[in-house]
Amino acid sequence: MPRFKDYRPAGVIPATLLALNEDLSIDAKETRKHLRDCALVDGVSAVTVNGHASEVHACTFDEQRMILADSLAEVGDKVPLINGVYADGSLEAAKIARMAAEEGASCLLVFPPNSMAMGGHLRPEMAIEHYKRIADATDLPLIAFQYPMASGLGFTFETLLQLFEDVPTIAAIKDWSNDPMLHERHVRTFQNLARPVNVLSTHSAWLMSSLTLGCNGLLSGSGSVIADLQVALFRAIQAGDLKQAQAVNDRIVPLSQAFYAPPFLDMHNRMKEALVLLGRLEKSFVRPPLMKLSEAEIGRIGEALKQAGVTRDGALPLAA
Template identity: 20%
Template sequence: MFKGSIVALITPMKINGEVCYKSLKKLVKYHIKSNTNAIVSVGTTGESATLTQKEHYKVIIKTVKYSKKKIPIIAGTGSNSTYESIELTKKLENSGISACLNVVPYYNKPTQKGIFEHFKKISNNTDLPQILYNIPKRTGSDLLPKTVIKLSKIKNIIGIKEASGDLSRVNNIKSFVNKKFLLISGDDTTALDFMQLGGNAVISVTANIIPNKIFKMCNFAIKKKFYKARKINNEINELNKLMFIETNPIPIKWISKKIGLIKTDTVRLPLTKLSKKNNSILNFFLKKNIFRKIIFNKKNKNYLNKNFY
């Protein structure tokens, strides 16, 4: 169902911290124009942890509306409360989303049995396709391959976004699940390796600013043209690393503002704006010809700051 480049979309905000729906509409159009394969709305990069429940729902609904059915929308519906996740999922059942992205419960530190029962309970309360999301550095709990394999037998659990950084997980899961079960990388720096080992896609932070590049890289990987995919990956490798110079989505919002995709780089507390030190590092990178070569193409000239390119 989902292959290639999937963007973990930022949630643009005004200076006062309110969601900027005008910028959100522009971003959705940008990704449609750039051939992005799908959009994750209100995931980690979309600041799901600090949006109110009302905002969370509204951003997803607006993203679906702005997409005009031209691109699939995956809704971030995860919570450390099973029943809160069920409530949001049920609310979105007739919204037009294509699937839900459900993170391993954070802070609670459940056992593998608790993680299994959490996802089973959610899946049993909806017909919407569910994508598991494992990011132990953020959640404090690791969804192990043996638990993923058990969960894959539940009919509407269709895949996993694996962001542990452990590439051995690809084979450890792929060998024991249905061929249709999706393996999606959640780490830009290892995404191509992940796909070369048998993964289907990447949910990418970097795709916020270079969607066409990520699309091309993934498309080459799907066609097993790894030499061409590797060439692009080498070109964007430094940028991928810089996206995590501070907590995501601080750097990606800073660059998105710098190149004119959004009006402000506002993030919600407890996150704060990019530090002066990292501001200098990113500014230095942006002045390099390689970055201008990566970012600019004829398709995106109407979306970027003219003074930038």
């Protein structure tokens, strides 16, 4: 049973990282410490595990179960846990969803199957069947992860509307459409449906611009490092305080530019290095095919942390 019954995804939701030992086994103690560091930030509404940020692509089913169980044991009584459903096949996705519900997750983040990359947007019934299989396995609320259309894994606007109608447990989308006009259309339409679907921004490279469109939250891997700054930005925008939002954003920009530089696939690798530089993680091992960053790039991350005013204990206070 979910620890937080009737949970509705909104607000600031960090996606947490995965600490590894030198032999690339999971360092459960360090992972739990990192999870606690993110979950207990004032203003964080939930945390996500078994997502891109925690290298779910390289984790077995049993490891995903262990990560979720450990996370629930650590902070499950304090914040809702959102568990990723990452699978190329719908039967495996349903299996993961069922496991997460049995363990006590409060919500599921559903990734598009990579098997749909070669034209799946032309067969919307594939997406609908995938989500129906998951919804049949659990009544937990679902977050649909919307990719850019250029990736081959995005769903058209019309397909999303059909998904919401056919799978009523979809409560939000994690919007990575990477198209400002489409993103705004999502916000204006989906949050005003008869059964509203929240838009959670994951446009972390242009977060302030995205949030000002009216998103009801954000779900971001960079929250693993700067959850406090994300909370401050979200609160300022919700309050209509442009000056404060700009001041917070000035702190975020150096890190967003460092984290989301090419190659984009290294974003969470960079966040892990940032936590080591800050003394919040002991080590920064990643599972292949991800590879260790160069010393020069790690140096650039260190400079970005200084520019952002981020320390071991969090972001330094904003200047008066």
